[in-house]
Amino acid sequence: MDIKTKKRHIPALALVFAFASMLQACAGGSGDDKGASSPPASSAAPSSASASASAAPSESAAPSELAPYEVSIVYFGKPQPDDALVEAKLNEFFKEKINATVKLQPIASSDYKNRTELMMNTGEKMDLVFTASWLNFFGNVSKGAFVELDDLLAKYGQGIKDRLNPLYLEAPRMKGKLYAIPTNKEITQGKALTYRKDIVDKYQIPIDSINTMADLEPWMAKVKAGEPGIIPYYVAGGSGNFGGGFMMYETRGNYRPIGPAPAKTPMFLLDYKSSDEMKVKSVLDPEIVDINKQEVGLFRSFYEKGYINADAATSTTTVNDLQKEGKIWVQAATWKPGADIEMKLATDSKYDYVSHVVEEPIVTTDLAAGSMFAISRTSKDPDRAMMVLNYLHTDPYVINLFVNGIEDKHYKKVGENRIEPVADSGYNPGTSWVVGNQLLNYLKPGQPDDLYTSWEKFNNEAKRFPLMGFVFDEANVKNEITQMTAVVTEYQSIFTGAVKNPEKLLDERNAKLKSAGIEKVQAELQKQIDAWRAENKK
Amino acid sequence: MLKTASRRENTISPLTNYVLNGGFIVLALACVLPVVLVIIVSFTHNDSLLSRGYSFFPVKWSLIAYESLFKDYGTILRAYGVSVGITAAGTVLSVLLMALYAYPISRQDYPLRPFFTFFLFFTMLFSGGIVSKYIVFTQGLGLLDNYLSLLLPLLIVPFNVIIMRTFFQTTIHPALIESARIDGAGELRIFVRIVLPLSLPVMATMALFSTILFWNDWFNALLFIRAEDKYPVQFLMIRVLNDIQYLRENVQLAAQNPEMMRDLPNESLQMAMAVVGMGPILIVYPFFQKYFVKGLTIGAVKG
Structure with missing residues (x-):
């Protein structure tokens, strides 16, 4: 039944995008100098108030001097029945501090991107907007959707600056200007093999010496023989988990993806340890082809030996569901301190997990810009929006009210910094990674006491990717990337192990990629990287 | 033999x-x-x-799926209420408005007939797109979070108006209208007493189309409804399904933020939602069915 309505909207959607880009083109004229010209214009209304506020730090600005203003916060989260109660409490706080109120506008994950882009394109009034590299942040910046933040941050965001790892503020920049404030959490993630602890103990698996998928093979054989209910290695090809692709480069040398990744498949790579020349290699490079062939060959042999589930090419069941059923003993996963416990909590606490990190954590632009707030161009008072954001980054009461709700109604305090959520309380939005400063969140059951100190340590120790801060602008090679996406999508299942002759198919894919124009994209990428390096003197 | x-x-x-x-x-x-x-x-x-x-x-x-679905029965009942209300009001208004549009352009003696027919036909070929629609509804009419924003966009379906017009043209002979006029009936009386009773099949068919259209519509809610207590039931369900789909497609994102995976309904719960969502339409069908066949044959030449 829904198909009918859905279909009808496809041409309409196409029209929207055409129309939206036209609108943007019209707005583009003023878009470029937006950063320079619009902040004074948009803050004209409260200028008398902010003049006095700018003299003193924002915290000490008397609320009565500021005109009342409603700051709307658009964020990535499921609407909750008690949103209004929390909003009222937040208003009490902000009213007293900066004479502002807030309007919470949670938007559920699946709608978020489309809906916020529609709101931006139609110029709807918004103040704080959640954005991220995976929500087309850089595209929206170049369309002029967000206000430039360097001055605002210096004026009203001192608390943010003090607390945030400086690496964070290098990422969300375009032409050197800051356009978003990252949420303070773990700045990057490594990749790890995560095991079920009871199986590791039972078979005495030396997880610290298993660094590649090939090392895993003898243990897959043992688990297959000894644990009939367990899938030795699970691949869900139907939903974008293409098995071999996930850790291929991380476990085989120093190449790391850079630039466009059509259909989430890395096409261009860079050796992050040879920082002297920064030469981009594409998947057509013999060395990379070799890595790819080894990987697809390995997965094919796993599949033939029955280590991979038979429906690997099409399965859409999530790993989480299978974990809850006890069918998974190892998986390739992202890792940060506390990841094992998070995994345990996300799967009904049925099993304990242990991980061995196989990849050194590296901070890339995409990861550091993975969760941020920007201030919309349509905001009528960006100063106030920044003040609110500053409180969300510095004040434990506000941020915990936002992510955990009201004390004794939505959670019970069981320690100084530790809470127990009340079941079915009407407020549990799961937004701790979305808003403000996660390091100020109260700890939940299962999280270790030193979680946040280990995150800080992790952030400080994380290695920076040489191209940190670089963003590829694909405007000149859009057609080529579209064509490459089609090719990659067609051949995606070769990494699941479920198709025959993957090496031959890989050659076939690469030939098609070549005619799709991968070399042109590579040249463009190299050109932009060289320009970026010259500009930043690196 | x-x-x-x-x-x-x-x-x-x-x-x-x-x-x-x-x-x-x-x-x-x-x-x-x-x-x-x-x-x-x-x-x-x-x-x-x-x-x-x-x-x-x-x-x-x-029964776990239904138990967890109805644990939060307040939300579902309210969404049901919204859907039923919108569907009932929408169907009545929509059939009435479409009939009022279709009848004049079915009459040969109406001077503006070509213009209004083209006016209608044009919207079948070209639409303003979502951006302009969104601007008109939110900034022009101020209907954000208003039930009218679920009602208005679907009131007139051009194709259905054309079906109706064809039905009027083929079943209602001009002589009938003429004789009514000779008897002293005005336009409104002709429409209400002669045309409508004769057009029951097409009315019932259109009512069925409209019911389904309004009941299944979630797209307008996606655009215009922010407050969760105003969600129609279909949008409530499609959102949950979309969220699951979204996480499946963004495995990496979900892996980085396992909080998103929490509370995801499993497959039996998804099916339970589908069952709850299709219920009322299954009940509505039989009521319209006896008109349905006749209504659909309109446009065919009849001996």
């Missing part, structure tokens, strides 16, 4: 009879079985779903 005598002129041979019946039984099963399967899966325990997949004869039954 006896054999042929026992068979009347128009009957088909038993073999053809079986083949035809068999064919239609298969066809009917192909329509009904998926629905039955959805209902069964919604009562299946998740364990047997994961180990054996969908099955008509699950090993383990369970």
Whole structure:
């Protein structure tokens, strides 16, 4: 039944995008100098108030001097029945501090991107907007959707600056200007093999010496023989988990993806340890082809030996569901301190997990810009929006009210910094990674006491990717990337192990990629990287 | 001799009879079985779903899906209320408005007929797109979070108006209208007393179309409704399904933020939602059915 309505909207959607880009083109004229010209214009209304506020730090600005203003916060989260109660409490706080109120506008994950882009394109009034590299942040910046933040941050965001790892503020920049404030959490993630602890103990698996998928093979054989209910290695090809692709480069040398990744498949790579020349290699490079062939060959042999589930090419069941059923003993996963416990909590606490990190954590632009707030161009008072954001980054009461709700109604305090959520309380939005400063969140059951100190340590120790801060602008090679996406999508299942002759198919894919124009994209990428390096003197 | 005598002129041979019946039984099963399967899966325990997949004869039954669905019954009842209200109001208004548009352009003696027909037809070919629609509704009419924003966009369906116009043109002979006028009836009386009663089949068909359209519509809610207590039931459900789909497609994102994976409904819960969502439409169908066939044949030449 829904198909009918859905279909009808496809041409309409196409029209929207055409129309939206036209609108943007019209707005583009003023878009470029937006950063320079619009902040004074948009803050004209409260200028008398902010003049006095700018003299003193924002915290000490008397609320009565500021005109009342409603700051709307658009964020990535499921609407909750008690949103209004929390909003009222937040208003009490902000009213007293900066004479502002807030309007919470949670938007559920699946709608978020489309809906916020529609709101931006139609110029709807918004103040704080959640954005991220995976929500087309850089595209929206170049369309002029967000206000430039360097001055605002210096004026009203001192608390943010003090607390945030400086690496964070290098990422969300375009032409050197800051356009978003990252949420303070773990700045990057490594990749790890995560095991079920009871199986590791039972078979005495030396997880610290298993660094590649090939090392895993003898243990897959043992688990297959000894644990009939367990899938030795699970691949869900139907939903974008293409098995071999996930850790291929991380476990085989120093190449790391850079630039466009059509259909989430890395096409261009860079050796992050040879920082002297920064030469981009594409998947057509013999060395990379070799890595790819080894990987697809390995997965094919796993599949033939029955280590991979038979429906690997099409399965859409999530790993989480299978974990809850006890069918998974190892998986390739992202890792940060506390990841094992998070995994345990996300799967009904049925099993304990242990991980061995196989990849050194590296901070890339995409990861550091993975969760941020920007201030919309349509905001009528960006100063106030920044003040609110500053409180969300510095004040434990506000941020915990936002992510955990009201004390004794939505959670019970069981320690100084530790809470127990009340079941079915009407407020549990799961937004701790979305808003403000996660390091100020109260700890939940299962999280270790030193979680946040280990995150800080992790952030400080994380290695920076040489191209940190670089963003590829694909405007000149859009057609080529579209064509490459089609090719990659067609051949995606070769990494699941479920198709025959993957090496031959890989050659076939690469030939098609070549005619799709991968070399042109590579040249463009190299050109932009060289320009970026010259500009930043690196 | 006896054999042929026992068979009347128009009957088909038993073999053809079986083949035809068999064919239609298969066809009917192909329509009904998926629905039955959805209902069964919604009562299946998740364990047997994961180990054996969908099955008509699950090993383990369970009511958990419905229990967790109705744990939050307030939300669902309210969403149901919104959907029923919008559908009822929408259907009545929509049929009335479409009839009022279709009738004048069905009349040969209406001078502006070509213009209004083209006006209608034009919107079938070109639409303003979502951006302009969004601006008109939110900034022009100020209907954000207003039930009217669910009602207005679907009131007139151009294609249905054209079906209606064709029906009026073919079933209502101009002489009928003429004679009514001679008897002293005004335009409104002609429409209400003569045209409408004669057009019951097409009205019923359009009412059915509109009911389905309004009941299934979630897209306008996606655009215009922010407050969760104003969600129609279909949007409530499609959002949950979309969220699951979204996480499946963004495995990496979900892995980085496991909080997103929490509270995700499993497959039997998704099916339970589908069952809850289709309920009322199943009840509505039989009421319209007797008009349906006749309504659909309009436009065909009749002897």
